[in-house]
Amino acid sequence: MKRLSFVFAMIAVFALIGSASAGTLDDVKAKGFVQAGVNGDLFGFGKPDEKGVWRGLDVDTARAIAVAVFNDPDKVKFTPLTAKTRFTALQSGEIDVLTRNCTQTLGRDTALGLDFCQVNYYDGQGFLVTKKLGVKSAKELEGASVCVLPGTTTELNVADYFRANGMKMKPVVIENTAELAKAFFAGRCDCLTSDASQLAGTRAVAPNPKDYMILPEIISKEPLAPVVRHGDNQWKDIVNYSVLAMINAEELGITSKNIDDMLKSKDPKIMRFLGVTEGNGKALGLDEKFAYNIIKKIGNYGEVFERNVGVNTPLGIERGLNALWTDGGLMYSPPFK
C-alpha cells in the first residue's frame, strides 16, 4: 500500500509540476508565446498544410489569442494532442489553452477542473457511410461495426443512440485519427461516427470522397469551445473575448480588409470595439488595440469560417448554426463595453 501511494504521488507531482505557478497570462508573457493544444490531424480545424504551416478554425482561434497578447499571430506553438491526452495536457500545464474541437459538457466543466470558453463552432454528431452500403438512415445501422475515437463524447453519444433505438453495435476504437480513418476507408467498419464537421473533414481527404455520404441524422449537440484551466479568470476572459471579438466584428461589419477605414467610424460601438475609445483592453489586461489587431491579422469570424471550412473549401460546410444570430444562427456576442 505504501508503495502504491508513493507511486500515486509521484505521478501527481509530475502531472502538476507546471500548474503550481501564478496566472497563465504572466507565464505566457514570460515565455513569449502561447502554447496551444490542437488536433493535428483534422483538416479544416487543426492540421499543418503541405508547407508545414498550421491551418484551421481552431488554429486561427489560437492565433487570435496570440495576437491579443503579443500582437503577433506567430507567437504561438502548437501541440498536437489525441482525444485522450488533451485534457491531461491542459490540467498539467503543458499547454495554456486547448483549441481542439472539444465539446463542452457539464462533467468536463466540473470534475475535470477545466473551464470552457466561448463556443467557436456549433456541431452535432453524425455518421459517415460508404454509398455502397445502401443505407439511407442511421436507424438502419442495426448490428453495424462503428469506427470511433476513444475518450470522446462521441463514444458515449453513439452508445446512447444505439441503446435508445434498441440496436446493437460493435465499436472499433482506435486512438489515432489518421489510423481510424484508414481503417474506415479500408472497410473495417460500416460507419464512422464523429462530429459532422469532422466527418466532412475526413471525407475531404478520402481516397474517393464521392463514394461516401453523411447520414441525415444528427444525434447530439456538440458545442465546440476553447478550454482553459479552472480558476484562472483573467486568462479565461482573454480567451473568451478573443473569440467574441471575431464574432462581434462580423456583426459590426468589420473585416480584415475594411478595418482601417472603420477606425475613422463615428459609431461609438465601433470606436469602443477597436480601442479608439479606450477601456476594454485595460479591463482585460491587454493592449487597447487587441480587437483591432485580431481582426486585422486573423479576420472576423465569418472570414475565418469561410477560409477554413466554408462552402468554397474541400469541406464545403454551410454556416448553419454557426451563422450570426442576425442571420438565424447561434453566434452572438455580448456588447464590447
Place this chain on the structure above:
Amino acid sequence: MPPEQDKISRDASSTTVPFYNDPKKRSILFQIATLLMVGLLAFYLISNTLTNLDKQSIATGLGFLQKESAFEIGESPIPYSAADTYGRALVVGFLNTLIVSFIGIIITIILGTLIGIARLSSNWLISKLAAVYIEVFQDIPVLLQLFFWYAFFYNILPSPRQALNPIMGVFLSNRGLVFTVPEAHSVHKYMAIALVVAGVVIYFLRRWSRQRQARTGQSFPVFRVSLALVIGLPLLTWAVGGAPTAMNVPALKGFNFVGGTNISPEFTALLLGLILYTAAYVAEVVRAGIQSVSKGQTEAAMSLGLKPGLVLNLVILPQALRVIIPPLTSQMLNLTKNSSLAVAIGYPDFVSVAGTTINQTGQAIEGVALMMVVYLTLSLLTSAFMNWYNKKTALVER
C-alpha cells in the same frame, strides 16, 4: 566474582565506544533516518497532490468505479453493455489483456523453441532462414509490426458481404474469422469439470508410474493413457449428458454476421505481431541455452546407449533450461507489457479501456495507478511462477 567483573567490562565497553561508533547501533540509526525521510517525502507528495487536485477542483477517489460507463466495448469474454459500470468495463479490459497475453506466451514459447532449434540445424537453408527471421523481426519496432498486420488484415480481406467461405460454417472477412460453435448447453459445464478431473488423474498416474519404474524398472505408456483420458472423459460426459448436437451457425444479417464466434482482426493482428516479435527473442534464448551444454554431454549420453529423445529429455534439456528460463521469463513479461500497444490498433485491452475511463471521468491518477497495479500484478505473478519452475528444473548439486 565473575558476574561483577562481567558487568564492569560491559560498562567499560559502553563508555569507550559511543553509540555512533557502534556499527550495529549506527546502522539502526541510519535505517530509522531513511525510513523517516521516505515517510516524510511520501506524506509531502500525497498531501501536495491532494491539495493541488482540490485547488483545481478535480474529483478524486475510486467512487467512479460504481458509475455507469455508458460506452461500448468491441469484444468481451463476459457479458457487457454500456449500462454496466466502469468497474466491469475495466474487468473486461483486464480479461482481454489476460487472454491475449496467455495465448501469446504459449504460442511464442512453442514457435520460439522451434526456430531456436532450426537456427542450430545442420541444414544450411533451414538455419539461414531461421537467422533471417530472427534478424528481421527483432529489428523492426513491434508497434510498426502491429500496424502492418492490422492494415494487412483489413486491406486484404473482403467485406462481410463478400466473405470467404472456405468450409461450411466458417467465414473470413475484414470483420474477422467467424465460425460455428456448439449451441450453449448445460452439459458443457460438466465437460469442463471432466477435463479438470482428467488432469488430476493424470498427475497421480504419472507419480505412480514413476514410482513403479523406480521399483521394478518397468515403464508405463503414460503419454498415450493421458491423451485417452483428456479426450475420453469429456467425451463420455457429453454422451451421458444426452449428446446435444445443436450448432450456433453464423449467418449474414444486415452488415455483419450474427451467431457463431468471432475472432476479430484487432485481436489477430495484436496476437500475431506480439508472437512473431517475441518469438525471435525466444529463439535466441533457446539457441543460447542449447549451445551452453557442451557437446561432450551428448556424446557421453549416446555412448551410454540412450535414445535421442531420452538424451534430449534427460541430459540436454535439464542443463539447457537452467540457462533458458531466466531470460525466457523476461521475454514473457515483455510480451505481456507490449500487449498494451493494443490501443494503437483498436483491441480493447486494459490500457485502452482504462484510457477511455480516465478521459470520461477525468481521474487520471487513479486510472494510471490501476494500470500500474494490474501490470505489476501480472508481472509479479508470471515471475513468481517462473521462479518456482526455475527452482524445480535447476540442477541439484550433489
